[in-house]
Amino acid sequence: MSVTARHLADGDAAGTVPSAQSEQRLRISEIFHSVQGEADAVGWPTVFVRLTGCPLRCVWCDTEYAFHGGQWRSIAEVLAEVAAHGTRHVCVTGGEPLAQKRCLNLLAQLCDTGYEVSLETSGALDVAEVDARVRKVLDLKAPGSGEVARNLWSNLAHLTPHDQVKIVIADRADYDWAVERLREHALAARCQVLFSPVYGRIAPRELAEWILADRLPVRLQLQLHKLLWGEEPGH
Numbered sequence: 001m002s003v004t005a006r007h008l009a010d011g012d013a014a015g016t017v018p019s020a021q022s023e024q025r026l027r028i029s030e031i032f033h034s035v036q037g038e039a040d041a042v043g044w045p046t047v048f049v050r051l052t053g054c055p056l057r058c059v060w061c062d063t064e065y066a067f068h069g070g071q072w073r074s075i076a077e078v079l080a081e082v083a084a085h086g087t088r089h090v091c092v093t094g095g096e097p098l099a100q101k102r103c104l105n106l107l108a109q110l111c112d113t114g115y116e117v118s119l120e121t122s123g124a125l126d127v128a129e130v131d132a133r134v135r136k137v138l139d140l141k142a143p144g145s146g147e148v149a150r151n152l153w154s155n156l157a158h159l160t161p162h163d164q165v166k167i168v169i170a171d172r173a174d175y176d177w178a179v180e181r182l183r184e185h186a187l188a189a190r191c192q193v194l195f196s197p198v199y200g201r202i203a204p205r206e207l208a209e210w211i212l213a214d215r216l217p218v219r220l221q222l223q224l225h226k227l228l229w230g231e232e233p234g235h
Contacts, residue, residue: 026102027052028073029066029095033085037223039137039164040192041118046089047082051103054096056122058145060170060198066095075106079113093120098127107131124150127158136163137194142177144170144198156185163191166221170198175210188217196221 029050036046050063052070082090090110097103098121110117111133118135121127124147127136138155141147145168159165165187167178178195187193195218197207208220 024075024102024105025072026075026078026100026106027070028078029070031078031081033087036089036091038120038196038221039118039166039194040135041089041091041116042221044089045087046091047085047087049078049082049090049092049106051092051094051097051100053099054094054122055099056096056124056141056147056150058141058147058168060145060168060201062199063095075102075109078106079109082110082115083113088116089118090115091118091120096122096125098125098130104129104131107134122147122150123155124152126152127155130158132160137166138163139166139168140178140181142167142169142174144174148177153185156187156190159190161191164194165191166194166196168196168198169207170201172210175207179214179216182216182218193218194221195219196223199223 029052031047031049033045033047036042036044050066052066052068054061054067092103092107092110097119107117107119108131111131116135117131117133118137119127119130120137121139123138123140127138130136136159138159141151156165167174167181169175169178175195182188182193195207195211195216197204204220204222211218211220
């Protein structure tokens with residue numbers, strides 16, 4: 001892996017340590033204005049701040065281009081670009097945004113500025129220090145992702161009612177695993193739970209029928225941005 005979580009937290013892809021001038025910088029893959037396609041803010045015009053890097057390699061990942069590259073940008077520059085879009089909702093995503101330690105500073109400053117802020121995180125990294133005003137969307141990894149062993153179960157204790165747990169489902173085995181975790185951890189009593197089909201791998205109707213048959217207290221989530229723009233990046 002040419003960009004590791006440590007490099008992203010403490011330096012650049014070559015492992016060099018940033019100067020004091022860049023201590024409040026993050027490596028940014030892209031910033032764009034689109035419609036939120038997931039979670040409870042679905043449909044709202046949203047500014048997405050996509051951070052570079054991820055320590056996971058989910059087999060169905062649709063943002064592999066964010067694993068590497070990007071540009072170092074100051075938090076002040078990020079805030080200025082977000083403000084230019086004139087949108088209330090901001091989503092910090094990746095990659096895995098928490099792989100960069102200064103993501104926590106960005107989240108807090110976005111909240112201080114008055115935005116409705118959400119964080120899309122894999123659930124593999126500790127969320128304990130995430131600002132309580134942020135809506136965490138915790139993506140638990142089912143077996144079909146290839147990264148089920150990376151789930152950090154202690155994160156569940158840090159979920160609040162305004163947060164969400166998302167489980168992306170590729171097949172019936174993933175669904176059965178998700179149902180077991182739903183019941184084992186009483187997830188629906190903690191926060192909203194989203195079941196989402198892997199795009200192009202399982203028919204949304206099939207997943208909907210399973211949810212209805214089992215009378216699950218979960219929300220079926222489709223990726224609205226993919227219904228509108230397909231696999232085109234930047235949406």
